[in-house]
Amino acid sequence: MRRALPALALLAALPACRDGAGQAAAxxxxxxxxxxxxxxxxxxxxxxxxxxxxARREADIAFRAGGRxxxxxxxxxxxxxxxxxxxxxDPADIALSVRAAExxxxxxxxxxxxxxxxxxxxxxxxxxxxxxxxxxxQRQASARTAEERVASARAALDLARNRLGYTVLRAPTDGxxxxxxxxxxxxxAEGQAVMRMADPAERELMVQVxxxxxxxxxxxxxxxxxxxxxxxxxxxxxxxxxPQADPMLRTYSARFSLPAxxxxxxxxxxxxxxxxxxxxxxxxxxxxxxxxxxQGPMVWKVQGERVVAVPVEVAxxxxxxxxxxxxxxxxxRIVALGPQLLDPGANVRVVQNRAAATLR
Numbered sequence: 416m417r418r419a420l421p422a423l424a425l426l427a428a429l430p431a432c433r434d435g436a437g438q439a440a441a442x443x444x445x446x447x448x449x450x451x452x453x454x455x456x457x458x459x460x461x462x463x464x465x466x467x468x469x470a471r472r473e474a475d476i477a478f479r480a481g482g483r484x485x486x487x488x489x490x491x492x493x494x495x496x497x498x499x500x501x502x503x504x505d506p507a508d509i510a511l512s513v514r515a516a517e518x519x520x521x522x523x524x525x526x527x528x529x530x531x532x533x534x535x536x537x538x539x540x541x542x543x544x545x546x547x548x549x550x551x552x553q554r555q556a557s558a559r560t561a562e563e564r565v566a567s568a569r570a571a572l573d574l575a576r577n578r579l580g581y582t583v584l585r586a587p588t589d590g591x592x593x594x595x596x597x598x599x600x601x602x603x604a605e606g607q608a609v610m611r612m613a614d615p616a617e618r619e620l621m622v623q624v625x626x627x628x629x630x631x632x633x634x635x636x637x638x639x640x641x642x643x644x645x646x647x648x649x650x651x652x653x654x655x656x657x658p659q660a661d662p663m664l665r666t667y668s669a670r671f672s673l674p675a676x677x678x679x680x681x682x683x684x685x686x687x688x689x690x691x692x693x694x695x696x697x698x699x700x701x702x703x704x705x706x707x708x709x710q711g712p713m714v715w716k717v718q719g720e721r722v723v724a725v726p727v728e729v730a731x732x733x734x735x736x737x738x739x740x741x742x743x744x745x746x747x748r749i750v751a752l753g754p755q756l757l758d759p760g761a762n763v764r765v766v767q768n769r770a771a772a773t774l775r
Contacts, residue, residue, distance in 0.1 A: 466622030470613035
């Protein structure tokens with residue numbers, strides 16, 4: 416019995432040794448992970464504002480005299496040239512004022528000739544000693560007064576003739592008629608608008624901008640896309656921003672000039688201003704890929720069958736997506752779900768590769 420006990424103990428220990436060796440040799444199974452590939456996007460998303468094509472120079476046209484509209488020679492949309500006749504007033508009343516001014520001038524000239532003759536005779540009598548100096552001074556003053564009355568009557572006649580010419584409304588510049596305010600038969604006052612003209616040579620896109628978009632408006636690159644031809648963007652430049660917000664909309668009117676506007680870009684067309692800010696691109700990933708172990712934000716990058724911790728900087732954090740900066744490259748595969756369950760160097764197995772935008 417004493418010889419058999421050591422042999423039995425050795426036989427009992429052999430199965431235990433075999434079980435321990437088997438457990439140590441068994442490799443850890445790879446953990447299944449879902450990954451998202453890195454895609455770089457601009458740090459600031461482009462913004463867009465809708466607006467209307469307008470002319471930079473647009474003005475209301477009016478007669479410089481009052482009266483009844485006798486004729487209108489253009490319609491809305493008519494393209495006119497500088498000096499072209501647009502409308503006429505009834506000239507009857509103003510023609511009478513011209514005739515009255517002519518009569519006043521003739522009377523003033525006759526009075527001036529009489530006063531000049533009296534002044535000449537008075538000068539002769541004064542030299543002969545037949546009249547006093549005071550009498551001669553009176554005649555000379557009367558002559559000068561008559562001359563000034565002639566000048567005043569001549570100016571009044573010129574003004575009356577000008578007003579007669581103002582009964583014809585002419586285009587001040589080349590342009591297009593965009594609106595009609597008065598019609599034939601209507602009595603208009605001096606300076607009252609009868610039509611509106613625009614110069615289509617310089618066109619702009621006017622949009623309404625909220626106050627939150629004002630800080631980066633000047634430095635952003637802009638392009639205009641008209642809805643008539645959405646596939647043909649047009650270069651746009653910010654020209655002016657209203658200094659005060661609209662009291663009803665609480666937005667600011669901004670005008671973007673279109674220096675290379677094509678001929679088909681007509682006034683009144685609807686378009687959109689797209690703004691692109693110059694900034695370093697960022698990597699867009701699902702928010703679930705971001706992890707922090709007390710040393711700052713990081714993500715797990717899959718290299719072969721292992722994961723490596725990559726420190727990152729958060730540029731923008733959203734509800735479902737996060738924009739990151741760091742040592743990342745286009746196409747890198749990042750663990751998208753469950754980063755808190757992994758350790759550095761962990762063995763992983765990719766089970767699904769999805770675009771970052773589809774991970775929610």
